Amino acid sequence: MPPLDAEYLPFKLDPIARRVLWLRLNAQQRREAAFLDDRAIPPRADGAWRPLESLIEHNDGDDAPPAHAIFHIGHCGSTLLSRLLDSWPDVQGLREPLPLRTLAEAWPLLDSPQSRLSPRQADDLLRALWRTWSRALSPQRRSIVKATSGCNGLVAALLAQQPAMRVVLLDMPLRPYLATLLKAPASMHDAAAAAGERLRDLHARGIARDVALHALSLPQQCAMGWLAERLRFCALAQGEHAGRVLRVDFETLLAQPERELRRVAAHFDLDVARVEDALASDEWNRYSKATAHGYGRDDRAHDLALSMQQNAAAIADGEDWVARWSPTPHRATV
Template sequence: MTAALDRPDFLPFKLDLIGRRVLWLRLDEAQRREAAFLDDRAIAPNAEGGWAPLESLLARTADDLPPAHAIFHIGHCGSTLLSRLLETWPEVQGLREPLPLRTLAEAWPTLDEATSRLSQDQAEDALRALWARWSQALAPHTRNVVKATSSCNGLIAPLLAQHPELRAVLMDMPLRPYLATLLKSPNSVFDAASAAAERLRFLQHHGVATHLSLHDIPLHRQCALGWLAEQMRFDALAKGRYDDRVIRLDFESLLDEPARELRRVAVHLGLDPARVDEAVASPAWGRYSKAQSHGYGRDDRAHDLALSMKTFDADIRDAEAWVAALAAI
């Protein structure tokens, strides 16, 4: 097993902070391409791999490789579609939502607490080692683009600090369609609520919503609170020290002007803009990005959003007014 870990087809698949160990699994090029999530759903019945000590990860770095680029987002805003569209460029392969990144993101806000299972240095070493491994592309590709889980946005600044060549896309959408997208799906609301604690902590660290406690906020407002937190975070990144290494992307703009927006992304990531027309013509536009066997196009989305805005009109209006009042304080 130890020798196999030097092969780039083995990925660090799970990070167990209690047992201080890493699950390594072999995923070939096709398995990576098909996977919408690098979690248990991507594990084949005959998966090859096993658990190894955390040191098996920390001992393997590839600092001479250009780092994988990244897509960070607010959730349910077209990031999986973007990841698949970027695979139009033959050198690119997407790695979508690797679990260890989520594990580190959950641990990051409490690294300075006595209950943390990682020190600050250990967490930074683990993040650096994970990204180095995810930067090792499998032939015929030469560059990976990692799409993070939406709860991982607290890692954007640490990653940019560690990797001066890394470039990131920060993806979101306006509040009203965001709320309509979430509220039509209980699972989507759960995703947003799961990240609400870190997002409230972020807001309060920046002097917003300091009077609030999460247990007093209904779920539809937690969704809006998360949107506000990510707007503030993305704005700060786009206007701060890493302004030339991040680019904002609005999903509604991508749908309205796909060629224009994909060209912006391609230039930002150092990809040949001549392939934009191929990306615009990609069949991914007409499929559900997280399950490619299901048809789901722009008209289907517009119909679903219109129905959700009608069904959840009261909650959407309440959340809009509530978050506007928060932002004005």
């Protein structure tokens, strides 16, 4: 396998065997993939496992501009936004690459004896992975990576590593967020799966330190995760790299799409004239994670209204938890 062939992506990371799976994916396969995980592996896949050092070799002499990124709280329209950005012909969208999730899971343990990676090794891997994903296939010139929601702990490290990188932080208000999760049990469990790391982050901020995960209901766990991520996003948007961070609310994107897409395009230094193409995109009328299925803004509004009615008690349970633990100085901003 040629080490510098741009069609190969680092597809899986194996810290135990210290290897990386390289997989060939052409531009169409990348564009069609809602997730760069096993669901994106094509028939008769062309790939191979190689040592982690191959990541460094793959980036020797590479001067591609760093990929921009979309980070989000989960189930808040990030796949739709990523697909809308595909309306720019010079943009390569990469959605939820697995190695980023692997690193995000390893990151909180880096200073512990049980970590399989040293802090230096993890930092080097993150830099090498990002440089590889930054290499867009011609005629595209710029990559925009949409991360998995569990990767938000890497935002600060990436901003520090990549001085020219810009980030969109996407979320939504608590009530529609909970209604979205509660209308789909799989989404609720997906959000709750990240609750442990998010509670640890709250504890690190001095919030809800007496709260144990096992004592929380599922709606409370999801509301707690929402609060943790909103506080993280607030800190990033007001921190050292604030000028390279743009917060976007999904409800506002739906209500005022032209204005919000112009903000995103300007932030990512994309041609603002292409916003018209994004506004006309059929992606607005499809379920972004499975585009064969129709699902438009009216469908979403109907489903949310129904969920808010059917799950009123559970939503109130989550809202009450946030009202109790949200720090007073942040109530207006989280």
